[in-house]
Amino acid sequence: MRRLCIPGVLLAVCAAWPVAAHQGMDWCPDPDEPASAGGTWVWQLPRNFPVPRVPADNPMSASKVELGRHLFYEKKLSANATVSCGSCHLQSRAFTDGKARSAGATGELTARNAQNLANVAWHATFTWANPALVSLERQMLVPIFGEDPVEMGINDRNKQAVLRRIEQSASYRQRFARAFPGERKPVSWDNVIKAIAAFERTLISGDSRFDRYQRGELALAPAEMRGKDLFFGEKAECFHCHGSFNFNDQVVHEKSREVETPFHNTGLYNVDGKGAYPAASQGIIEVTGKPDDMGKFRAPSLRNVALTAPYMHDGSIATLEAVVATYAAGGRNLTQPPHAGDGRRNPHKSELIGNISLSPQEQADLLAFLKTLTDEAFLNDKRHADPFAAKGGKPRPASRR
Secondary structure (H helix, E strand, O other), rough: OEEEOOOOOOOOOOOOOOOOOOOOOOOEEOOOOOOOEOEEEOOOOOOOOOOOOOOOOOOOHHHHHHHHHHHHOOOOOOOOOOHHHHHHHHHHHOOOOOOOOEEEOOEEEEEOOOOOOHHHHHHHOOOOOOOOOOHHHHHHHHHHHHHOEEEEOEEEEEEEEHHHHHHHOOOHHHHHHHOOOOOOOOOOOOHEEEEHHHHEEEOOOOOOOOHHHHOOOOOOOOOHHHHHHHOOOOOOOOHHHHOOOOOOEOOOOOOOOOOOOOEOOOOOOHHHHHHHHHHHHHHOHHHHHHHOOOOOOOOOOOOOOHHHOOOOOOOOOHHHHHHHHHHOOOOEOOOOOOEEEHHHHHHOOOOOOOOOOOHHHHHHHHHHHHHEEEEEEEHOOHOOOOOOOOOOOOOOOOOOO
């Protein structure tokens, strides 16, 4: 069943499906319908969101997305069947895990904080500090096959055995056949990666209170309005790195021609007085080898930021209040070992950071605004939820629609 949806009028009825990016009247899909018809995927997007860029060799389809959702939460995809993608990316925490660093299948900790997956369809690069990872498909090789650190724990010795676990399931065989029709052996690692990437591209967050304010559906409180003006103004400087529709500064979409991929040093560390960051995680210098890239990381999206603590690339700041205070101070001065040093004086620090000076009231206002970026519909969208949670750990039968 489909219902006529007039932008700005029936959004409360269609909250789970933000209005498509078209003018005039739009059709609002029934939440139980697939998002594609006749084999063609139909993006359902907030009005100010551009159509994402999708790789030509991995087109979207409803069957592929649903397969990807199952695989995203499938613990059998790890070497010892103990963790899944969803283990470190919890929907209730905006697809983060609440930990400074996450534990992989062997218990080894990652070097960096698990990132929010909302709106990854528009990311230009992935992970905190790798300019070379420019697609979800390529990025996924890191957690699945990476050995330093071990995350899913898949390697040349066990990858066929792990894949057989999936192939032995009649339900999965049906799902792969539907998602990749015509392939002689649809159950493959290549298709596992493609399906999970397709699912992750549907993790769209665009119905926060701030989004509704922009659509004229509600008014923000005075403190939230003051915080908004600070965020988008030159005093707090936030918008320089978080000013896009996705509240970050690396965005790519279907019509993109030139794509900028900036990385930033925010003055978190200065362990040697010359700008060094802790050896465990030093930013894109690890890839580029350029001294000026010490401490430079990708600016994450701030959507749902109130739920994604702890913060920064290494999870070293526990609260959003402390993050705002750090920026208001122009960086972080650590007085205790092992990483003592005045990050405010880091020679590689972005010039935007040192000019910020916010009063306690202004910091409180900015926090009030940041909390308007929480999207409750996204956090509770059943299309993104763990399909095994209410099924006793067993895959659901393949859809016949």
